[in-house]
Amino acid sequence: MDTKKNTADMLGELETAVYQGDIVNIRDNGPCWVRNAPVQSVIDTLNRAMERARDGLKHAVLSVPEFLLAMDAFREGLRLVKQPESKARTQGRCVLIGVVEGEVHDLGKNIVAAVLEDSGFQVINPGELTRDRTLDAIQEHRPCLVALSAMMSTCIPAMQDTITWVRKLHPDVRIMVGGAALDADLAATIGAHGYADNAATATDAARTLLNGK
């Protein structure tokens, strides 16, 4: 009984440490916290912490860097149970995500990728998605959603070109875009099915797009 209670308490500490992005604490005390816990309980705890972090980001309780640290802490937590990230996540519908050709700012895209993973999507994140790389990745991974990001307005033509070809060759794949260079109207103008204003709304936007699919 005591052991059970202690394990629950200790997993609670792990959850808090992940939410707070406290990697040092996880490194120092993590092995002790998870010693008597089943692997799945640890993974559930880590996912719960990230769910809280996502909620915190959504409601502006957590800032962007705090969320980034929580992501790092989550990965540190996975090392405790020697689990790759892909196995720890719920493997739901597949999303292909990337910045468009020429775009060098991938911070927002990486946060959206993490948020989508926390929300149960299987996320393929190869980095820069040129038109050809996007089409190849669709063939390989069969995503139901392609998420494209652009911060610089100079990348909008590349985004539009990619969207045109994805729609032409894979009409069943939905396309969501986001980034500082866009708004909902511009997203519609260049042919995207949907638009996410920020990382916090990305999950809702993706779910809305895939509703019924």
Add this chain to the structure above:
Amino acid sequence: MNLNRIIKPLLRGTVPPPREVPEPLLELAASAIGLRAKVMPLTSIERAFAALFHKQPDHVPVTPLVCSAARQIKNIAFKDLSLSGDMAAEVFYAGYEFIGGDMVVLMLDLSVEAADFGQTMIFPDNSTAHPDYANPVIKNVEDYERLKPIDLKQAPRMQEFLKLCRIMVRRVGLRGLVGGFVFGPLGVLGMMRGAENLLKDCLLYPTEVRKACETITGVLIEYAEAQCETGVPAIAIDTLYASASGIPKKVWEAIEGPFARQISLAIKRKKLMVGVHNCGHNPYADVQLKWIEPEVLSIAHLPDDCRTDHDLKKRYGHVTIIGHVPTPLLIHGSPQQVMDECRRQIDILGKDGGYILAPGCEYPPNIPLTNAFAMIEAAKRFG
């Protein structure tokens, strides 16, 4: 009042440092301009001056912030624009002459300062210069303290920018205001570390980040002072990280706030006006005003404590607001849609001066210039 510093620029046909003139005299002049605006058209300088001193101009001043987009007029490459003050002046002046507007803000690109600190840059053919993020100057936390100040005289990008300022001040003369530009120390660091790492470092290693900011700020102060000497009457400080896109408000206050203040004070000592530019989401206007005490606030999005433009005018109307026509609208909107949005903003923000119509950030570099003309037209029609 140093009369010499007022008369000399005027004799050269350029704008003197505005704060060299005592405040009561400035107020008097602004009131006189405000009265004149009721009966006759103002010049660009008068219009901007009236707006800056919260008098009603004949119509709101406008600057479409056509910076690198003006390359299209002269067919000048992005790389030449970045690396040559002469070429950059050709571009900015062409934008000013061809499109118009009451002021020119010399937003070249955000890589100028970081490049001179040794950051390797990439110069794409069809886009603005940016750092090679695979090869950052700040590779680890220890590198923050290793960062060394640089000699402004030996800093080629900043020297070319100073040349740009000098040429534009001379060529625009008394027809309009020319504003200088300094990227804040955290912005420069972001170029040398990568945004993701810098954001995390601000929380994990604030002392080290602060140390690097201190090193950079010393150079930026010298750079800002050198811009003042070129004859620009105002300089904008870009504090991008003071927004929800950046770091928490308190962290910004603890790290960049004091350094941004030092830069602002250096500009003010030269009797110039100070602006803040921030194109992040939900900028922290309150703390930026607290630390920098600018006369002008240029934003792309509503501050974190404002829900509407009415809130913005009510809360921050005591400074002159520049903005904030959305840049995506400039890309996809028709001229009529752009003019409609300009009219909406003018109606709310333009009352009793204190407003300059502009995009929230630089006019998108690769789109047609039609919507820049739409903004100029909207200011004349609805302002």
